[in-house]
Amino acid sequence: MPSTPQTNARSRQRIAQEAARLIVESGIQDVEHARRKAAARLGIHQESLWPRLADIEQALREHQRLFASTTQPGALQLRRESAVQAMQFLHAFQPRLSGPVLTGVAGDGSPVVLHLHCDDAEAVHHFLHDQRIPAEARTWSLQLAGHATRQHFPGWEFAADGIAFELVILPEDALRQPPVSSDDGKPLPRATLAQLRQLLAE
Numbered sequence: 001m002p003s004t005p006q007t008n009a010r011s012r013q014r015i016a017q018e019a020a021r022l023i024v025e026s027g028i029q030d031v032e033h034a035r036r037k038a039a040a041r042l043g044i045h046q047e048s049l050w051p052r053l054a055d056i057e058q059a060l061r062e063h064q065r066l067f068a069s070t071t072q073p074g075a076l077q078l079r080r081e082s083a084v085q086a087m088q089f090l091h092a093f094q095p096r097l098s099g100p101v102l103t104g105v106a107g108d109g110s111p112v113v114l115h116l117h118c119d120d121a122e123a124v125h126h127f128l129h130d131q132r133i134p135a136e137a138r139t140w141s142l143q144l145a146g147h148a149t150r151q152h153f154p155g156w157e158f159a160a161d162g163i164a165f166e167l168v169i170l171p172e173d174a175l176r177q178p179p180v181s182s183d184d185g186k187p188l189p190r191a192t193l194a195q196l197r198q199l200l201a202e
Helices: 005-025 031-042 053-067 072-089 121-130 193-201
Strands: 096-098 112-117 136-144 151-160 163-170
Touching: 005 031, 005 053, 031 053, 072 112, 072 163, 072 193, 121 151, 121 163, 136 163
Parallel strands: 112 163
Antiparallel strands: 096 112, 136 151, 151 163
C-alpha cells in the first residue's frame, strides 16, 4: 500500500503510543531505546516514519493522564525532592538534573538522572565509596554539543529510600557543551539545583 501523509502520521502515532506503553509497563527509561523497540515490535523499520522523541514524551504524558493520574504526580514530587537532596550532597561535581524527573513525566519506576561534571571520573567513585554508598558502574551513550557522534560516558547507579539514581559523569567542558538531542541537536533539558528549587516552588 502506498504511503500517504495520513498513513505516515498514523505510523508515528502508533510507535509513540507503543513506546510510551513500554516505558510505563516494561520499565524502559531510555526514550530512544523505547522508540527503537516499539518500531521493531510494530515492524516499522523506516526511520523517517518514526516519531520525534518529543512526540513520545507527549504520548507518555497522555498515557499517565489516562492511567496514572492519581499516582504519577506524587511519584514525580517525591523524585524531585529526592533530587534536591542528592544535588546538595553531590554539589562538588556541579550536578544538573536531566531526564523524566525534570521534564515531568517521571513515574514510580523512573530514576533520578543527574549529570555530574568532573574530568576525573574516579573522583566520583571515591566519593561514593568514602560515603559508603554501594553503587554499580554503568556507561551511557550521549552526544555532546560540538561533537558529530555519540560518545560513551561512565557513571554509577544506586538506590536510596526506594528511588533509583543514575549518575552520568561528563567532562567539565559539558557545562558549556551539554548533551544534545539526537533528533534536532538542541541541548537536552537540564536544571541546576536553584532551577529545580524554583520548579518545586511553582
